[in-house]
Amino acid sequence: MVNLCEHIFLKMKSIIYKLNIILNKCSKVSRYYTLIFSLLTCAVFIFGIIKLNNKTSNLQELKVLFKPMESLLDDELEISFLKTKDTNISDIKLYYQMQFTLVPKIITTSKPFKNKIISVYHKSTDVDHFRFIKGYDIISKNSTENYRIYLYSKQKP
C-alpha cells in the first residue's frame, strides 16, 4: 500500500513538473495575447449584460388599477397587480376580492398612508420592489398559490 502511494505520488510529481514547464512556456508568448483576451472578456461581459437585459423584458407585467378601492382608501392610493406570464386572470380576480377584506385592516395597523402605493405581487414574481414599507401574506382558500401585499411609498427621493 505504501509503495503504491509512493508510486502515485511520484507519477503525480512528474505530471505536475511537465505541466508546469508547458505553462511557463505559455507565459513567454507575445503580450498581445493579454490584449486579445482582455478584449474578448470585455465582449463577453457586454454581451452577457445585454442578454441579462433581455431576460428582464421576458417578464410580463400586468398593472390593473381598481377604482372602487379608491373610495375605500385614501385618495392617493392605488392598487396595482403585477404578474408573470404564468398567472392567469382568475387568480387576479381572486386576490382582488380578498383585498377588500384585508386592506382596511392594514390601514389600521400601519403608519399613515399618504402617498403610498399598495401593490400585490405573486410570490414567485421576480419584480422590482420599489420602496417597501410592510408586507402581508395572503393565502388563498381556493388556490394553493400564495400572495403577498406590499406597501410602498409613491414619493420619489
Add this chain to the structure above:
Amino acid sequence: MIILVLLLSFLLKSLLFYVNFNLNFNSALKTIISCIVSIAVLVLIYTVHLFFGYDFTMFFQILILLNVAYIILIWRTKRHILLIIRNVKPKFSIIYPIILIASYFFLKASQPWGKWDAWAIWNLHAKFLFFENEWTNFLTNSISWTHPDYPLMLPSIIAIIWKSIGEFNYLVPAIIAYMIYIGLIITIYASISNKNLKIFGLFATLPLLFDFTYVSQSASQYADTLLSFVILISMIFLVNIKKKSKIYFLVFGFVASISMWIKNEGIAFFFLISLILVILLFHRAKYKLLYYFLGALPFIAVVVYFKLVLAPSNDLVEESSGIINKVLSIERYLIIGKYLAKTLLYDYPLILLLIILNVFFWRTIELKPIGLVLISLFLCYLCIYLITPKELYWHLKYSMYRLIQQLYPSFIYATFINLQQWYMKASVKQHIQ
C-alpha cells in the same frame, strides 16, 4: 462614487506597495486587498451616516481631497510615476483565458435581481438604505421573512452605487456579484501561484470555474459569495502571519472584521479566527494582537450598535426552545449527517476529491490554523442545525449549500497550498537523493 473607490484603492495600494509594511503579497493580491479595504471604508462611512445622520458629503470631500493631495504628491516626485510606467508590462498570464471562461459561465447563469434571497433580502435591504431618512422602516419582525437583523455590507455597497447613479438599477447587484466572483478567482490564483509553480494556481481556479453549483450560487447575488471572499482573504493573512509588522495585523484585523458586517455567520468566523490568533500569539506577541483588534474595532462597533440598538431579534434566537432535547436527539445528528453527505455527493462532488487529497497530503504545520478555523466554523454551522427551531429538513434544504459555498474557496486555497508545499518538499528530497 465608483471613481472614489478606484482612487482610494490606488492610494491604499500605493501605501501597501511603496511603504515598507512588510506585507509580502504580490501586486494582484495587494490590488484586491486595497479594493476591499477601500469599499469597506466607504461602507463604514455610509453606515455611520445612516446610523447617526452625519453629513455624508463632508466625508467624501475629505476623501477626495486626500486622494488629490496624494496624486499631487506623487506627481511632484516624478520618480514614482516613472516607476509605475516602467512596471506596467502586461505579460501574458494563464489567468486571462480563465477570466474569459469564468465571465462566460457567470453571465450565462446570471439573472436580473438574482434568486429568491437576493431580491427578498439583499437587494430589498439595499432599496431601504437608498433612502437615508426612512431606511429603518424595514427593521421590524413583522416582516421576518426578509431577515431584518441581517448585516448590511452587501446592501450598503449596492445602495452607495445606486445613490451615485441616482436610481435602482438591476445591473448594479449583478455586476457586483460578477466582480466578487472574478475577484475570488484572481485571489485564488494570485495567492497560490509563485514564479516557478503557476500550475497549482491554475488547478486551484478550476473548481471555481467548472463547478456549476458554485458558479450558479455566485451568480445568484447572495451575500455568501462575498463572505467566502472575505474569509479567503483572511485565511491568506492567517497563513502569512510569521514575522509580520504591526500594520499587517492592523489590516488583517480590519479585513477579518468585515465578515461580521456581511452575514451573521461572519460573526462566528471572526470569533473563531480571533480565538485561533489569540492562542497563537498570546505568549509571543501580545502587541500584534492589540493591533489586530484595533483594526477590527470599527466593524465591531458598527455590528454591536446595529444588533443591540437597531435590529430586531434574530428569528432563530427568538423561536428557540427545547435545546437540550434537540442536542440529545440521535435522529437529528443522523438527518444532518445524511443531508451533508447527500449535498456533497450530488451538489459539490469536487469537495470530496479535495478532502481525499487533504487526507493524503496534509503534513504542513503552517496550515494547521486554517484547518482549525475551517473545521470549527463548519462544526458551528452544523450545531445551529442541531438546535434550530425551524423544521430541520426545510432548514437544511435552504441553507446547507450556502454554508458550503462560504467555505469552499478557503478549502480550495488550503488544499492547493498544501499540495504545493508537498511538491516542493518532494522535489528537494529527490534533488538531495
